[in-house]
Amino acid sequence: MVSVIVADAQVLCRVGLCKVLDLAEDVEVIGQAENAEELLTKSKKLQPDVVIVDYNQPSFFDHHIVRKVKEISPKTDLLIISSDNRKDRIYQVLEDGSNSFLTKQCDEGEILDAIRATAKGEKFYCHKILDLIIERSFPSKSEDCSATPLTPREKEILTLVAKGKVAKEIAADLHISPHTIYTHRKNILKKLHLTSPMEMVVYALEHGLIDLNDKPFNS
Amino acid sequence: MVSVIVADAQVLCRVGLCKVLDLAEDVEVIGQAENAEELLTKSKKLQPDVVIVDYNQPSFFDHHIVRKVKEISPKTDLLIISSDNRKDRIYQVLEDGSNSFLTKQCDEGEILDAIRATAKGEKFYCHKILDLIIERSFPSKSEDCSATPLTPREKEILTLVAKGKVAKEIAADLHISPHTIYTHRKNILKKLHLTSPMEMVVYALEHGLIDLNDKPFNS
DNA sequence: CATTTTATTTATACTTAGTCTAAGTTAGAA
DNA sequence: TTCTAACTTAGACTAAGTATAAATAAAATG
Numbered sequence: 001m002v003s004v005i006v007a008d009a010q011v012l013c014r015v016g017l018c019k020v021l022d023l024a025e026d027v028e029v030i031g032q033a034e035n036a037e038e039l040l041t042k043s044k045k046l047q048p049d050v051v052i053v054d055y056n057q058p059s060f061f062d063h064h065i066v067r068k069v070k071e072i073s074p075k076t077d078l079l080i081i082s083s084d085n086r087k088d089r090i091y092q093v094l095e096d097g098s099n100s101f102l103t104k105q106c107d108e109g110e111i112l113d114a115i116r117a118t119a120k121g122e123k124f125y126c127h128k129i130l131d132l133i134i135e136r137s138f139p140s141k142s143e144d145c146s147a148t149p150l151t152p153r154e155k156e157i158l159t160l161v162a163k164g165k166v167a168k169e170i171a172a173d174l175h176i177s178p179h180t181i182y183t184h185r186k187n188i189l190k191k192l193h194l195t196s197p198m199e200m201v202v203y204a205l206e207h208g209l210i211d212l213n214d215k216p217f218n219s
Numbered sequence: 220m221v222s223v224i225v226a227d228a229q230v231l232c233r234v235g236l237c238k239v240l241d242l243a244e245d246v247e248v249i250g251q252a253e254n255a256e257e258l259l260t261k262s263k264k265l266q267p268d269v270v271i272v273d274y275n276q277p278s279f280f281d282h283h284i285v286r287k288v289k290e291i292s293p294k295t296d297l298l299i300i301s302s303d304n305r306k307d308r309i310y311q312v313l314e315d316g317s318n319s320f321l322t323k324q325c326d327e328g329e330i331l332d333a334i335r336a337t338a339k340g341e342k343f344y345c346h347k348i349l350d351l352i353i354e355r356s357f358p359s360k361s362e363d364c365s366a367t368p369l370t371p372r373e374k375e376i377l378t379l380v381a382k383g384k385v386a387k388e389i390a391a392d393l394h395i396s397p398h399t400i401y402t403h404r405k406n407i408l409k410k411l412h413l414t415s416p417m418e419m420v421v422y423a424l425e426h427g428l429i430d431l432n433d434k435p436f437n438s
Numbered sequence: 439c440a441t442t443t444t445a446t447t448t449a450t451a452c453t454t455a456g457t458c459t460a461a462g463t464t465a466g467a468a
Numbered sequence: 469t470t471c472t473a474a475c476t477t478a479g480a481c482t483a484a485g486t487a488t489a490a491a492t493a494a495a496a497t498g
Contacts, residue, residue, distance in 0.1 A: 009402045010323045011330070012300070016235030081231070111230070151445060164418035167484070180447055182485060187445095197485085199383035201420045370474060386455070398477055401456060406474095416456085442497070448490080455484070463476070468469100 002026055002119035005042055006219060007053040008081075009032040009060035013104075013150060017081070019209050020108060024115050035060045036068070043073045050077050050118050054104070055093060056084040066096040079118045081111070100124040150188060157184045161197065162204035221245055221338040225400060226252035226272040226299075232323075235272060236300070237238040237398035239327060243334050254279040262292045269296050270335050273323070275303040282308050285315040298337045300330070305426070309351060352371070360379055368410055376403045380416065381423035 004021060006029055008014045012033050021027050029159040030046055033039035033053075039061075043051060051073075066108065068077055074092045078097070084090055094101065100118045102110060106126045117124035125133065159168045167185070171178040189195065192203055223240060226247055233251050240246050245286045251264055252258035252272075258280075259270060262270060270292075274282045285297055297316070303309055306379045311322065325345045336343035344352065369377065381388045386404070389395040408414065411422055431437040 010232075010302075011325070011327050012235035012239070012323060013234045014235070015238045015327070016233070019234045019238045020231070029249075074285055081228075104231060106230070108234070109228050153446065161417060162421065164413070164415040164421060166417075177448055179449065179482090183447080186486075189241035194383070196383040198385075198417070198420050200382065201417050202381065202383060202424065204439090205421065205424050212229055331449090373474065395475090396477055398479095399475075402476075405457075440498090442495105444495075445493085446490070450489090451487090453484105453486070456484105457482070458480090460479095461477080463474100465474085466472090468471075 001028050003030045003048045003127040004050045005031040005048045007039040051162050052079045054082045056082045066098050070097050102126045132172045158204050162201045220247050222249045222267045223269045224250040224267045226258040227275040266292050271298045273301045275301045282312050285317050289316050320348045321345045377423050381420045
């Protein structure tokens with residue numbers, strides 16, 4: 001019998017997942033978790049064979065959960081069912097040792113397959129995730145593709161720009177010349193095929209370079 | 220017996236919802252829908268007493284679904300279970316005639332209560348939504364609070380700014396002087412207590428004034 | 439090891455965008 | 469009507485940004 005903990009901030013998803021798990025023979029749900037703290041406590045105590053979790057739920061779970069669960073319960077296999085759309089973070093989670101990865105767009109069949117595979121200690125990735133992995137493995141596929149082609153310094157500057165800082169302020173912050181900022185900015189625009197600084201900000205936000213702090217219903 | 224159609228793009232939520240609905244006596248799920256088209260077809264044919272739907276799932280459902288269902292099946296009551304965080308759109312959906320409104324953060328108890336209430340033709344709003352409604356009803360509550368204090372024109376301009384357009388371009392688009400744009404921008408900054416144009420863009424994105432187009436897995 | 443590339447830094451001269459201040463117009467509310 | 473809010477504009481000025489060119493250090497390549 002494979003023991004499973006179901007972790008998701010939304011009760012509907014937990015219930016749905018349990019219902020689907022009923023269909024899988026040899027699988028037993030031994031616990032549920034609504035947030036990271038609860039999951040870690042229960043994982044430590046119950047040492048489940050599998051943890052199913054959506055890590056992308058601000059203030060309930062974040063992507064560090066994978067690493068933390070692995071630390072607290074090394075033999076546990078992780079099945080991610082998330083709706084994350086940030087490539088870099090998905091790659092991160094894959095590297096952090098998640099065994100299987102689905103998106104919330106997957107259908108029942110895929111979910112069942114994934115659960116069965118993960119329960120047997122195998123890996124399972126849904127189509128979208130496989131596409132990402134392949135894209136990463138064969139970088140020169142389309143053209144400039146995949147993750148941000150920006151250098152660390154460029155990311156740093158883009159982040160500050162997106163926070164509303166103007167070149168002079170950034171220069172002061174980093175103790176370098178404003179001209180340097182301009183050069184970096186120009187290179188960023190070139191690399192991303194953008195034209196205005198504003199588009200840079202939009203890009204930064206879209207790609208989660210800065211946290212537009214998830215605050216539903218606040219102001 | 221109250222007939223219900225469950226509409227959600229994610230199979231897990233649909234399954235979860237059906238499972239919870241099992242607990243409600245006198246409720247029968249007569250259909251499910253994965254996208255707007257499916258929901259409208261089934262609503263027309265089955266004329267359900269209640270439709271439960273998450274309208275905030277780009278490319279599957281949008282907020283117009285409420286109006287469309289009401290058109291196609293006027294006697295159907297709508298129960299929204301969404302995770303939308305855009306106040307203006309929530310207000311829109313409330314005005315469009317949705318009977319009850321929950322968020323995906325609600326617990327099982329609230330969901331059951333909402334289903335029972337809606338099935339009886341009553342209205343039900345969860346805490347967060349009630350807070351919003353109250354906030355709207357008593358605008359001068361705290362201080363400058365609640366929805367954006369921007370005029371339509373200011374919003375229009377902010378939107379264009381956030382799209383990366385520069386004053387001159389916006390002026391050309393709207394057939395007015397660039398100076399006008401500058402003035403509007405200055406007023407916006409003043410109203411929102413911001414200092415740089417970039418912060419304006421961040422604000423616009425945070426408040427959903429422009430759609431940072433939901434495109435998972437694209438570049 | 440020498441060499442090329444990449445990331446980082448900077449400057450000068452120039453262009454453009456944006457700010458400040460001030461003010462006119464229209465439409466609706468008091 | 470009078471007053472306010474929303475929208476509009478201009479001239480003079482300041483600050484921000486661009487183009488071009490180039491130096492340095494470190495990492496990758498042959």
